[in-house]
Amino acid sequence: xxxVSQHPSRVICKSGTSVKIECRSLDFQATTMFWYRQFPKxxxxxxxxxxxxxxATYEQGVEKDKFxxxxxxxxxxxxxxxxxxxxxxxxxxxxxxSGRSTNRxxxxxxxxxxxxxxx
Amino acid sequence: AQSVAxxxxxxxxxxxxxxxxxxxxxxxxxxxxxxxxxxPNRGLQFLLKYITGDNLVKGSYGFEAEFNKSQTSFHLKKPxxxxxxxxxxxxxxxxxxxxxxxxxxxxxxxxx
Numbered sequence: 761x762x763x764v765s766q767h768p769s770r771v772i773c774k775s776g777t778s779v780k781i782e783c784r785s786l787d788f789q790a791t792t793m794f795w796y797r798q799f800p801k802x803x804x805x806x807x808x809x810x811x812x813x814x815x816a817t818y819e820q821g822v823e824k825d826k827f828x829x830x831x832x833x834x835x836x837x838x839x840x841x842x843x844x845x846x847x848x849x850x851x852x853x854x855x856x857x858s859g860r861s862t863n864r865x866x867x868x869x870x871x872x873x874x875x876x877x878x879x
Numbered sequence: 880a881q882s883v884a885x886x887x888x889x890x891x892x893x894x895x896x897x898x899x900x901x902x903x904x905x906x907x908x909x910x911x912x913x914x915x916x917x918x919p920n921r922g923l924q925f926l927l928k929y930i931t932g933d934n935l936v937k938g939s940y941g942f943e944a945e946f947n948k949s950q951t952s953f954h955l956k957k958p959x960x961x962x963x964x965x966x967x968x969x970x971x972x973x974x975x976x977x978x979x980x981x982x983x984x985x986x987x988x989x990x991x
Contacts, residue, residue: 764922794979803969803983804923819978853922865911865930868979870922 762788764856766871773844774879781839781874783854789834790856794868795827798851810837844878851875881906881974885982892960893990900955900985902944902970912953913971913979914944923969929953940964960989 763786773779783793792811796804808824810816810831818824826848828840837856841848853873857866882905892898904910911930915923927938934946944955955968970982 766922801984803981806978809978851920855923865928865973867913867925867928868923869925870915872922873920875920 762786762856762858762869764790764854764869764871766854766874768874769872770875770877772877772879775845776843778840778842779844779876781841781852781854781876783837783839783856783871785835785856785869788856788858788869790837790858791834792857792866793831793837794855794857795829795837795839796853796855798853798873804853807839841876844876846878849876849878881910881972881980883970883972883980883982885968885970885985887985888983889986889988891988891990894962895959898957898960898964898987898989900968900970900987902953902955902982903951904953904970904972905951906972906974908974910953911973912944912946913973914938914942914953914955915969915971915981916940917967917969917984919966926955926968962989962991965989 765784767782795807798804807822808816808818812834816829831837851873855868855870884903913928914926917923927936929936929946937943942957967984969984971979973979
């Protein structure tokens with residue numbers, strides 16, 4: 761299957777600082793990338809969907825000014841958590857598909873996740 | 880609105896026995912259904928999907944799932960469980976629009 765990497769795998773930061781998480785598709789062009797948040801022992805919560813070259817579409821309740829998403833190329837998307845607070849501590853997972861976000865049969869390929877801890 | 884349910888938080892199976900992880904869904908049209916597996920501190924790995932065609936879908940690592948329209952189910956199965964199958968399994972459905980909905984997950988324990 762297709763490979764998606766995330767960097768860093770784990771990050772600890774102080775409250776009020778910003779953290780950038782990178783998501784890369786290594787062997788395919790990810791036309792669409794998704795960002796999820798997963799709380800302990802819970803399912804994935806979709807935060808936003810981004811099509812390459814377009815602005816991200818955020819899910820209801822997700823602050824777009826706090827969670828900045830950039831999808832400038834077909835192999836890279838970044839999520840920046842701005843002015844992080846302890847409640848932002850979570851496991852963040854990205855995924856990519858080669859098709860547009862409306863292609864509902866496309867398989868999503870997931871990155872290994874980034875564990876963010878905000879002190 | 881579309882939804883997916885995994886009624887079991889945890890399933891315990893002895894190694895070598897068949898396993899089933901249950902999933903039911905609710906959509907207004909034709910569903911696209913997926914199973915993913917997650918190992919500790921890892922992202923999700925794709926196992927299989929149903930789009931159309933044969934109701935029995937075969938996937939990775941010997942897993943298969945059967946689409947049952949009348950029962951609105953898409954249970955994941957494997958004839959003989961391995962200890963290495965122990966993980967968290969997510970069922971997902973995608974109907975209209977561009978959002979995939981995940982179930983809450985079922986933790987599978989294979990007992991040696």
